[in-house]
Amino acid sequence: MAKRRSVEQKLADLAALRDAAAEPDARPAVLASLRRELGDRSNLVVAKAARLAAELGADDCASELADAFGRFLTDPLKTDKGCRAKTAIVECLVQFDRDEGDVFVRGIRHVQREPSYGGPVDTAAVLRGQCALGLAESHHPRALTLLTELLADREPDARVLAVRALVRLGRPEVASLLRYKTLAVPDGPEVLTECFAALLVLEPEESLAFVAGYLSTPSPEVQDAAAVALGESRLSGAFEALRGAWEARRLDPEPPQTVLLAMATLRREEAMDYLWDLVREGSARHAAAAVRALAIHRHDANVIARLREAVANRGESEVREALE
Numbered sequence: 295m296a297k298r299r300s301v302e303q304k305l306a307d308l309a310a311l312r313d314a315a316a317e318p319d320a321r322p323a324v325l326a327s328l329r330r331e332l333g334d335r336s337n338l339v340v341a342k343a344a345r346l347a348a349e350l351g352a353d354d355c356a357s358e359l360a361d362a363f364g365r366f367l368t369d370p371l372k373t374d375k376g377c378r379a380k381t382a383i384v385e386c387l388v389q390f391d392r393d394e395g396d397v398f399v400r401g402i403r404h405v406q407r408e409p410s411y412g413g414p415v416d417t418a419a420v421l422r423g424q425c426a427l428g429l430a431e432s433h434h435p436r437a438l439t440l441l442t443e444l445l446a447d448r449e450p451d452a453r454v455l456a457v458r459a460l461v462r463l464g465r466p467e468v469a470s471l472l473r474y475k476t477l478a479v480p481d482g483p484e485v486l487t488e489c490f491a492a493l494l495v496l497e498p499e500e501s502l503a504f505v506a507g508y509l510s511t512p513s514p515e516v517q518d519a520a521a522v523a524l525g526e527s528r529l530s531g532a533f534e535a536l537r538g539a540w541e542a543r544r545l546d547p548e549p550p551q552t553v554l555l556a557m558a559t560l561r562r563e564e565a566m567d568y569l570w571d572l573v574r575e576g577s578a579r580h581a582a583a584a585v586r587a588l589a590i591h592r593h594d595a596n597v598i599a600r601l602r603e604a605v606a607n608r609g610e611s612e613v614r615e616a617l618e
Contacts, residue, residue: 301336301339304336304339305339307327308339311327311346312349312350315350328343328346329355332344337366337373337374337375337378338379340362340382341378341382342382344379344383345385347359348385356394359387360394360397362383363379363380363397363400364397366379367380367404370404375408375417377406380421383397384398388431392432393432393434395429395432397428399434399440401421401422403422404421419452420451420452420455422449422455423452423458426441426452426455426458426459427459427462429459430463431462437463438467442460445457445475453485454488457472460472461492469501472489472492473504476489476493483515483516483519487523490519490522491522491526493523494524495527498529502529503535505520506524506538508520509524509535509553517539521536521555521556522559524536524560526559536565537557540553544580549579549583551586558587559590569587573601573605574608581605581612585601585617605617
């Protein structure tokens with residue numbers, strides 16, 4: 295009788311399987327091994343097998359992935375702690391662009407509250423969000439309804455992915471839905487940033503002024519969310535909005551660093567020129583802030599060389615310390 299493999303051995307076998315997959319004509323054997331591991335009882339083994347299936351593009355295993363998902367929905371606190379297997383399975387199916395509507399519909403409603411120090415923690419938030427992406431990609435007939443419900447999820451990770459899924463859905467009413475959410479439903483900065491970014495993708499011309507208006511709200515977190523979204527948009531009108539926000543608050547005790555960071559993220563010529571002018575001619579405090587913003591380009595040798603030259607022509611320790 296063959297000795298039963300431990301979980302550690304199965305995980306090691308999966309690691310070896312990745313190397314074996316590179317060999318010519320190895321695919322049939324690799325698929326057979328993947329299917330076997332996807333039938334395992336261990337959620338760690340199945341999660342690793344699902345990630346490997348995604349890496350290898352093994353969409354031949356879609357039915358085994360769906361079967362495994364159903365198994366781990368049974369007594370999930372015992373069979374799939376941390377929601378590891380189910381999340382990896384859904385991420386794999388989404389990557390395959392498979393129409394696994396039953397899996398996605400079941401998963402988007404799954405809540406898994408596990409004991410934790412400080413109170414129970416829902417470990418299925420990312421799972422629900424990934425199922426939202428799957429429903430959007432497969433254009434499930436109930437996708438808009440289910441994704442709208444997920445916008446009100448208790449967990450921010452799920453809400454962020456719900457916004458991304460709504461953008462992928464490509465429906466004309468999505469922009470109005472997200473605009474309503476930002477106006478009527480207060481949310482955290484991560485979700486707000488995602489909503490603002492989505493609006494700037496879906497309706498760039500109509501949304502630019504709407505998002506820019508949040509640069510002057512009383513909440514610093516909301517201001518930062520709007521600035522980040524504008525910076526990531528790369529829109530031509532975003533720079534003027536960001537410059538206006540900086541000029542209005544540059545004399546504050548704490549000038550809006552995120553606004554300068556958004557300019558650097560924007561990567562438009564006029565935004566970069568403005569930052570360089572601050573480095574060369576701004577006050578020591580503003581020059582240091584511009585240097586810190588340009589740090590996102592620290593892997594660009596030309597930017598670093600230019601920064602060192604500009605800072606060398608200044609004598610303030612604050613600016614030199616920001617560069618270093």
